[in-house]
Amino acid sequence: MIFDSYEAFRAVNFTAKVCVLGSGPAGTTIARKLGAAGIPVVVLEAGSREFSDDSQDFYRGVTVGDPYFDLDITRLRFMGGSSNHWAGWCRVLDSQDFEPKAWAPDTGWPIGRADIEPYLPEVHEILELPDFRPDVPISDDIRWVQLIKSPAVRFSEKFADELDKSRNVAVVLNTYATELAGDGKRVTGARLWSNGNDAGSFTADYFVVCTGGLENSRLLLWSNRRSNGGVVPNSTALGRYWMEHPTFEGGNAILADYSEFEVDATNEAFFSPTLAAMERLEIMNFGIRLIETPYPGIKSIIADLACTAPEMAEWMSYQLSQNLRCAAQLYVTWEQAPLASNQILLSKTDVDHAGVPRIELHWKKSELERRTLLEGLRLFGTTLVQKDLGRVRIADWLTNGGDYPTNEELAGHHHMGGTRMGTDVTKSVVDANSKVHGMDNLYVGGSSVFCTSGECNPTTTITALACRLGDHLGKVIGA
Amino acid sequence: MACLGEHVPFRERYAWIEALIERRVMSFFTRKISRRTIMQALIALPALSLFRKPPAADPDAIVEVNGWILKRSDLT
Numbered sequence: 001m002i003f004d005s006y007e008a009f010r011a012v013n014f015t016a017k018v019c020v021l022g023s024g025p026a027g028t029t030i031a032r033k034l035g036a037a038g039i040p041v042v043v044l045e046a047g048s049r050e051f052s053d054d055s056q057d058f059y060r061g062v063t064v065g066d067p068y069f070d071l072d073i074t075r076l077r078f079m080g081g082s083s084n085h086w087a088g089w090c091r092v093l094d095s096q097d098f099e100p101k102a103w104a105p106d107t108g109w110p111i112g113r114a115d116i117e118p119y120l121p122e123v124h125e126i127l128e129l130p131d132f133r134p135d136v137p138i139s140d141d142i143r144w145v146q147l148i149k150s151p152a153v154r155f156s157e158k159f160a161d162e163l164d165k166s167r168n169v170a171v172v173l174n175t176y177a178t179e180l181a182g183d184g185k186r187v188t189g190a191r192l193w194s195n196g197n198d199a200g201s202f203t204a205d206y207f208v209v210c211t212g213g214l215e216n217s218r219l220l221l222w223s224n225r226r227s228n229g230g231v232v233p234n235s236t237a238l239g240r241y242w243m244e245h246p247t248f249e250g251g252n253a254i255l256a257d258y259s260e261f262e263v264d265a266t267n268e269a270f271f272s273p274t275l276a277a278m279e280r281l282e283i284m285n286f287g288i289r290l291i292e293t294p295y296p297g298i299k300s301i302i303a304d305l306a307c308t309a310p311e312m313a314e315w316m317s318y319q320l321s322q323n324l325r326c327a328a329q330l331y332v333t334w335e336q337a338p339l340a341s342n343q344i345l346l347s348k349t350d351v352d353h354a355g356v357p358r359i360e361l362h363w364k365k366s367e368l369e370r371r372t373l374l375e376g377l378r379l380f381g382t383t384l385v386q387k388d389l390g391r392v393r394i395a396d397w398l399t400n401g402g403d404y405p406t407n408e409e410l411a412g413h414h415h416m417g418g419t420r421m422g423t424d425v426t427k428s429v430v431d432a433n434s435k436v437h438g439m440d441n442l443y444v445g446g447s448s449v450f451c452t453s454g455e456c457n458p459t460t461t462i463t464a465l466a467c468r469l470g471d472h473l474g475k476v477i478g479a
Numbered sequence: 480m481a482c483l484g485e486h487v488p489f490r491e492r493y494a495w496i497e498a499l500i501e502r503r504v505m506s507f508f509t510r511k512i513s514r515r516t517i518m519q520a521l522i523a524l525p526a527l528s529l530f531r532k533p534p535a536a537d538p539d540a541i542v543e544v545n546g547w548i549l550k551r552s553d554l555t
Contacts, residue, residue: 251546308545312553381548382541391553394546 001170002163004048006194006202009172016042016170017477019190019204021177021219024081025459026445026466027210028155028163029126033470035168039477042204043169044192046176046211047078049156058176058352059215061359065342067406068244068363074413075212079173080156082212082413088152089457090129091145092120092464096275096285097335097454103282104368106241106338109451110423110432119467126463127153139383141277144261145287147270147456175199178354180207180223180442182231187442193354206473210445210466213415213458217242217344217448218359220419220429220436225346233438234425239344241420241427243336243453245412246365248405250332250377250398252301253290254316255390267292272455277379283372286334287455288380298327301393312391330392332376333412335453337368340427344418365404374398414458416450434469445469 003009018034020027023045034041047055055078061071068074076084093113100108123129128151136144163171177190187207192199209216217239223231224238232238261269271288278285293301306313336342342364346357374394381392397405422428425437430449436442445466447458454461538552 304545305547308547309549309553311555312549378543378548381543385541385548385550392548394543394548396546399546 001166002160003170003172004174006044006172006175006192006199009042009170009175012170014040014042014170016040016204018042018206018208018473019044019202020208020210020445021190022046022081022210022212022215022446023079023155023171024210024212024446025083025155025463026447026469027081027208028159029463029466030208030210030445030470030473031169031171032159032162033467034474034477035166037470037474037478038168039474040168041170042202043163043171044175044177044190044202045079045171045173047076048173049079049160051076051078051084058354060350060352061214061347061361062350063361063363065362065364066404067410068361069410069413071214071359071361075214075415078156079160079171080154083153083155083459085413086152086154086459087457088150090127090148090150090460091132091456092116092123093454093456093461094272094285096278097452099275101278101284103279104284104337106340106427107452110421110428115432116461116464116468119464119471122467123460123463126467127460129460135272137274138271138389139386141274141379142383143272143274145270145272147264147287149264149266176354177202177211177219178222178356179226180209180219180231182223182227182439182442184230184233184438186440187231196353198354206441206443206477208443208445208469208473209419213242213418213447214344214359214361216444216446217418218346218356220444221344221346222356231439231442232429232436234429236426237340237420237422238429239418240340240342241338241417241451242342242344242361242363243338243414243416243450244363245333245414245453245455245457246336246369246404247331247333247409247412248373249329249395249408250288250373251330251381251392251394252293253328253330253381253384253390253392254298254301254305255328255384256388260389261290263290263292271380273376273379281371281375281379283375284335284337284369285455286332286372286376288376289331289333290328291331293327293329301327304393305391316391330377330380331409332373333455334369334372334376335455337366338417338420338452339364339366342417412457414447414453416447416453416458419444419448420451421449422451433472434465443469443473 018041020043059072095113098109176193179191189201189203269290345360350358384390419429540551
């Protein structure tokens with residue numbers, strides 16, 4: 001069932017056991033799992049079926065620190081959430097991403113990759129993915145990894161019909177949960193705002209917050225303030241350890257034979273470090289994206305090399321004449337070290353139309369990340385030399401210690417952390433089952449529970465964790 | 480000094496000639512080359528190692544030049 005307003009939903013007297021806030025990949029997946037298990041669930045979606053400027057305006061906020069995207073652009077507030085602008089790139093966090101790293105404080109998850117493996121067949125079905133091929137080590141330091149560019153499932157389009165016909169799932173559009181109320185043990189209700197007006201309160205036995213990697217923290221911070229700590233009793237880490245995947249062009253490569261690597265449909269290939277290399281250099285994970293360079297770009301690279309290694313440049317010119325696909329740009333995406341200082345705060349001066357304080361995002365890249373970027377490119381370059389696969393040139397701004405460029409991608413629009421998973425209540429918000437510490441009926445879904453980000457796009461892992469949480473909740477409620 | 484007919488080893492017999500030559504040679508050096516010059520020559524001796532042929536560099540060694548990650552042999 002899909003309703004366009006809370007009033008319309010209220011008229012049908014549907015009694016929900018579980019209230020899911022948000023209809024993005026996490027919310028929709030959890031609701032479908034619960035619905036399939038025969039558990040009545042209501043999904044409250046703040047936006048409507050389509051994009052609107054009025055709805056996006058609720059997402060405005062400010063960023064303090066490094067340059068970042070406008071907060072009302074980097075996510076979407078309508079049915080299907082940010083899956084509506086997702087590029088469809090898929091990969092699951094590696095086993096090593098779940099492990100603590102001695103050289104990076106506050107890393108390590110309370111679960112491992114094995115805990116989400118059983119859900120991957122479901123994830124493949126949801127995201128319409130072929131099987132991943134195993135990673136291919138090309139040296140002791142570098143793995144050639146696969147990142148599948150899937151059809152970019154729009155959750156609203158794919159599942160709207162199924163949800164509309166469902167007897168157990170009710171999706172209520174244009175209904176914004178402005179705050180949760182809690183008594184320090186349980187959430188007792190949600191305050192609603194529907195179609196521009198206060199719509200009273202709503203209650204259910206369980207609440208699952210899936211409003212996105214920025215909004216989850218905002219909602220819980222505001223709710224906790226309004227309930228005097230009754231929603232997140234252990235709130236030291238709430239909003240903190242927020243992470244992105246910074247992305248910058250770090251250099252170029254000239255390959256002896258571009259066909260050495262099986263590239264995808266857009267002529268791209270992806271590389272990541274081995275755990276041994278990360279340990280040895282004490283760096284975070286990273287992903288190097290090799291993108292075919294347009295022809296004019298190749299000539300300038302070779303001209304630059306001619307000043308340093310003329311014979312090598314001559315050889316590359318020869319390669320160029322033989323094969324116009326031999327040069328590539330190197331885009332690097334890396335894992336941020338989790339820092340408590342990278343955090344979501346509530347604005348002291350600005351509120352949205354419903355009176356909820358907007359987000360003030362404090363975000364800054366660290367020195368460890370800068371080193372990860374530089375050493376990562378050196379590792380990749382060294383591997384290409386050792387294997388006689390090609391040569392790498394690292395961008396001047398990196399070798400000269402210059403500032404990050406401001407005219408590039410900046411990051412992946414991947415909002416992670418803020419309600420991270422863990423066992424230490426001072427450094428995490430939810431437990432290994434995504435239940436808020438100290439609360440009996442409050443769970444969190446989505447990438448805000450990530451402890452660390454790995455280097456890959458988060459949607460596949462978000463969906464796997466949502467399958468796991470849906471399964472877990474089904475068992476808890478069914479017991 | 481040994482007496483006639485007595486057996487004297489050859490080196491001792493002519494030691495006085497040896498001493499005479501040594502004095503003359505040394506006085507030649509001290510007259511023609513100053514002590515300061517000798518000291519300067521001695522000080523300069525270690526610098527001669529610069530003219531020795533260096534050990535062959537590994538052509539496969541990885542080097543980073545102007546941002547390029549290269550093999551040393553790429554630079555020849």
